[in-house]
Amino acid sequence: MSNARSTKRWAPWALLGPGVVWLVVFFAFPLVRLLTTALDDSETTRRLGGGGIKNFTTIPKNYGEVLVRTFTYSLIATLLCIAIGYPMAYFIAMRGGRFKNALLALVVLPFFTTYLIRTIAWRVIVDQEGPLVGFLRWTGMIGDSEGLLGRPISVVFALVYNFLPFMVLPIYVSLEKIDKRLLEAGRDLFASAPRTFRKVTMRLSLPGVFAGSLLTFIPASGDFVNADLLGTDSTLMIGNIIEKNFLKEQFRPGISALSFVLMLLILGGVLLYAKLLGTEDLI
Amino acid sequence: MAAGSGRAVVGRQGAPLWLRKLGSMFLNVYAMAGFLYLLLPVFVIVLFSFNEPGITRDGVFRPAVRGVRNYRWGRFSIDAWKDPFKLPDLTNAFQTSLKIAALTTVIAVAIGTLMAIALVKYDFRGKGPISTFLILPLTMPEVVMGLSLLVLFVSWGIPRGFLTILIAHVMFSVSYVATTVKARLRGFEWRLEEAAADLGASPQRTFFKVTLPLITPGIFAAALLTFALSLDDFVITYLNRGPQVTTFPVQIWLTKKSGVPVQINVFATLVLIVSVSIALLGLYVQRRRERPVAD
Known part of the structure; x- marks a missing residue:
């Protein structure tokens, strides 16, 4: 009996062992190394105007603008994802009928291609001589010599495009879970359709919106592919700074500090957002 | 309505x-x-x-x-x-991607499934923190994970190449596997294992004859997800590859300045066709299984 119990005690750890070791060595420990690299105080780093804690304190001056831009783009992209994705998820969940699975398959279809090629496809769509720019010029929304490429709007809409399925799917799941009888109850109690939506549907779908926002905002804020392929130097994001400098050894302490700050800001943002939405229990 | x-x-x-x-x-x-x-x-x-x-x-x-x-x-x-294989660089990169994806799938599915079983089947001290720790990689931008891993490899003096890419892919896949399999394991009837043991089956026999067949659909889903994630990963791969080893997404990135060859779109279309076929096949199999047996 005691033998069986002791077996039970180590059994889960034996099963967890390989995975936990892998994640500790190649996920958690590297974050510690990232921090120690970020605090590097060598001669080379000092000559570059940093060293120790200065690697962090110089960030607002050197990269403040890029940080603000990164979070602005990611925030706008996330809000647009909600604006576009929520009605899509609602449509699938409430009106999909027997086409529900087919519609969900269409939502994830872009994932069956490659991320970079999808973004290049956007590059094709917003091309100076493409049909979209031609149409916008024809309507007079943009000038005859103007284009879309290199503008913040192209970068933001490419981010929205790339992460939209991550918004639609969790919202769909939470809408699907809603007991339809609650909506009927709302109506039976003389609530108007908008009121029922506000008080029942929207509230119950908040966990989905929360999950979707994280799945959109986090990858968007670290992304450099969209800003690189569709933007210019004036639309650079934090990811671009890291991507352009990671190979140069002397800049590694600086960008390590920068990515550490990015991580902390995201973490703080997530906690704040959870508090605002009242979904702390989800984390 | x-x-x-x-x-x-x-x-x-x-x-x-x-x-x-x-x-x-x-x-x-x-x-x-x-x-x-x-x-x-x-x-x-x-x-x-x-x-x-x-x-x-x-x-x-x-x-x-x-x-x-x-x-x-x-x-x-x-x-x-x-002539989709006209460009040797692209073809090689695609082959490397397939190799890494296959190896990542095998390793990540094995260790991720074991984790899922441990978390669903047992109650033990530390279960909560472990579950949280498991989700952490999913909440971190790839560029941060990629850079921190790069810094680690540099400080250990490990040359970057095939192995470092594989290590990175397994790292970010394990959490997905464990989460996916865990979701499928909830509601699993663990007493069936006890029944098998009571009937005299050895632990190995119980695992292969009872446990594994029951959790196979979850493992299959996790394997497909891992393969797709690995094949498509760019950011972490780009930060942890060596100059000699190039995957399919990295090759696209490297050619974006000199001009993206049309063959890249051919490969992407092929990937699309294969993935859609697998998805349709999966749906078909699932539907057949769910259909009541007619006699």
């Missing part, structure tokens, strides 16, 4: 019927536009696999001389489809 519109006639809901109908139609159109937005680039990818870059001037088509920048439509051509 039908019941709802029936009540509308009674006029309980405030807004007039025509307004609600308009709103309802607006939602349909809006959702359709959303789908169009999602699918347009996919269409462009397939379309541009039939492109021959160049310009037509005065009715004469001039193929692009320098590089093959596949960003603008030239004219219809099936050249790239006739």
Whole structure:
């Protein structure tokens, strides 16, 4: 009996062992190394105007603008994802009928291609001589010599495009879970359709919106592919700074500090957002 | 829905019927536009696999001389489809991607499934923190994970290449596998294992004959997800690859300046066709399994 119990005690750890070791060595420990690299105080780093804690304190001056831009783009992209994705998820969940699975398959279809090629496809769509720019010029929304490429709007809409399925799917799941009888109850109690939506549907779908926002905002804020392929130097994001400098050894302490700050800001943002939405229990 | 519109006639809901109908139609159109937005680039990818870059001037088509920048439509051509393996760099990169994806799938599914079993089957101290720790990699931007891993490899003096890419891929896949399999394992009847043991089956036999067949659908789903994630990963791979080893997404990145060859779109279209086929096959198998056995 005691033998069986002791077996039970180590059994889960034996099963967890390989995975936990892998994640500790190649996920958690590297974050510690990232921090120690970020605090590097060598001669080379000092000559570059940093060293120790200065690697962090110089960030607002050197990269403040890029940080603000990164979070602005990611925030706008996330809000647009909600604006576009929520009605899509609602449509699938409430009106999909027997086409529900087919519609969900269409939502994830872009994932069956490659991320970079999808973004290049956007590059094709917003091309100076493409049909979209031609149409916008024809309507007079943009000038005859103007284009879309290199503008913040192209970068933001490419981010929205790339992460939209991550918004639609969790919202769909939470809408699907809603007991339809609650909506009927709302109506039976003389609530108007908008009121029922506000008080029942929207509230119950908040966990989905929360999950979707994280799945959109986090990858968007670290992304450099969209800003690189569709933007210019004036639309650079934090990811671009890291991507352009990671190979140069002397800049590694600086960008390590920068990515550490990015991580902390995201973490703080997530906690704040959870508090605002009242979904702390989800984390 | 039908019941709802029936009540509308009674006029309980405030807004007039025509307004609600308009709103309802607006939602349909809006959702359709959303789908169009999602699918347009996919269409462009397939379309541009039939492109021959160049310009037509005065009715004469001039193929692009320098590089093959596949960003603008030239004219219809099936050249790239006739010879998809024309560019050795691209073909090699694609093969490397497939190799890494296959190895990542085997390793990550094995250790991730074990973790899932431990977390669902047992109650033990530290279960909560471990579950949270498992989700952490999913909440971190890839560029942070990629850079921290790079810093680690540099400080250990490990040369970057095939092995470092594989390590990185397994790292970010394990959490996905464990989460996916865990979701499928909830509600699993663990007493079946006890029953098998009571009937004299050895632990190994119980595992292979009872446990494994029951959790196979979850493992299969996790394997597909891992393979797809690994094949598509760019950021972490790019930060942890060596100059000699190039995966398919990295190769695309490297050619974006010199001109993206049409063959890339051919490969992407092939990946799309294969993935859709696998997804359809999965749906078909699932439907057959769910259908009651007719006798």
